[in-house]
Amino acid sequence: MTAHPSPDHHPATRPSGPQTFSGEPFGARLRRAMDERGPLCVGIDPHASLLAEWGLDDDIAGLERFSRTVIEALAGRVAVLKPQSAFFERFGSRGLAVLEKSVQEARAAGALVVMDAKRGDIGSTMAAYAEAFLRPDAPLFSDALTVSPYLGYGSLSPAVALARESGAGLFVLALTSNPEGGEVQHAVRADGRTVGATMLAHLSAENAGEEPLGSFGAVVGATLGDLSSYDLDMGGPLLAPGIGAQGATPADLPGVFGAAVRNVVPNVSRGVLRHGPDAGALRGAAERFAEEIRQAVTAG
Numbered sequence: 001m002t003a004h005p006s007p008d009h010h011p012a013t014r015p016s017g018p019q020t021f022s023g024e025p026f027g028a029r030l031r032r033a034m035d036e037r038g039p040l041c042v043g044i045d046p047h048a049s050l051l052a053e054w055g056l057d058d059d060i061a062g063l064e065r066f067s068r069t070v071i072e073a074l075a076g077r078v079a080v081l082k083p084q085s086a087f088f089e090r091f092g093s094r095g096l097a098v099l100e101k102s103v104q105e106a107r108a109a110g111a112l113v114v115m116d117a118k119r120g121d122i123g124s125t126m127a128a129y130a131e132a133f134l135r136p137d138a139p140l141f142s143d144a145l146t147v148s149p150y151l152g153y154g155s156l157s158p159a160v161a162l163a164r165e166s167g168a169g170l171f172v173l174a175l176t177s178n179p180e181g182g183e184v185q186h187a188v189r190a191d192g193r194t195v196g197a198t199m200l201a202h203l204s205a206e207n208a209g210e211e212p213l214g215s216f217g218a219v220v221g222a223t224l225g226d227l228s229s230y231d232l233d234m235g236g237p238l239l240a241p242g243i244g245a246q247g248a249t250p251a252d253l254p255g256v257f258g259a260a261v262r263n264v265v266p267n268v269s270r271g272v273l274r275h276g277p278d279a280g281a282l283r284g285a286a287e288r289f290a291e292e293i294r295q296a297v298t299a300g
């Protein structure tokens with residue numbers, strides 16, 4: 001007789017967790033979280049230098065303590081937490097185990113989790129990356145994933161399809177915050193459009209008809225100055241890194257994003273994290289950024 005696994009059976013490598021699809025697409029969940037908590041996204045970026053500043057060793061115990069401290073301080077307050085996968089991958093399989101636990105704990109505590117792994121590959125491999133982060137029973141299932149479209153936007157289709165199916169979202173690198181990004185993203189194509197504008201147009205098509213907000217976002221740096229030549233109103237969220245350590249401020253947001261500022265999810269990582277390890281100080285820093293963002297967005 002064949003033994004049937006119980007309905008809640010998961011292979012040992014796929015622990016069950018809070019990762020069940022609520023039935024509501026990412027864009028709608030994000031809109032609500034932004035309305036209720038404000039739009040701030042805090043990064044979980046355990047730089048070696050921050051571990052040292054926090055009095056932690058640059059080892060797996062330090063990594064775990066760092067990540068847990070950020071989650072305990074902020075997951076019940078901010079709309080989004082964004083773990084940067086590289087800082088966990090640095091520690092190999094044990095770092096990935098900390099990342100898995102962090103994602104699950106942050107989601108269980110009420111934050112949406114954007115996994116910052118910036119994946120991008122040929123379509124058939126992209127399908128595996130999508131399974132790793134966007135299939136609801138995957139150990140690293142996250143509410144959304146950052147992806148790179150620079151193997152061609154179409155190479156992302158398996159991730160788009162799985163995100164739609166599982167109620168997850170994507171943030172596609174369109175106009176990145178770093179000064180080197182322009183040589184690729186501002187390059188002008190034969191049709192006269194820049195590469196970055198082309199990515200925004202693809203996303204606009206993806207989000208067509210989605211209310212109140214589409215699930216297919218763009219990454220657009222808060223550091224970039226006037227972007228009025230770009231159509232940023234593409235129906236989805238705009239993840240805006242660069243505030244704090246990279247020099248942008250909340251007051252810059254209306255000037256960079258114009259009317260699309262209402263869909264901006266401003267990210268701050270080091271600007272908040274450098275206030276740790278005290279939970280109250282982390283919360284205070286996040287609250288100050290959140291308040292400055294609220295004032296800037298209201299005025300803009």
Ligand SMILES: O=C(O)c1cc(=O)[nH]c(=O)n1[C@@H]1O[C@H](COP(=O)(O)O)[C@@H](O)[C@H]1O
Pocket residue numbers: 043045084116118146175176177178219220221241242243244245246267268269270271
């Ligand atoms: O996708 C991202 O999150 C991202 C895109 C981008 O254009 N620029 C950028 O800084 N990021 C990430 O956003 C975070 C910014 O960190 P801080 O400069 O410490 O606030 C880092 O985790 C970066 O990897």
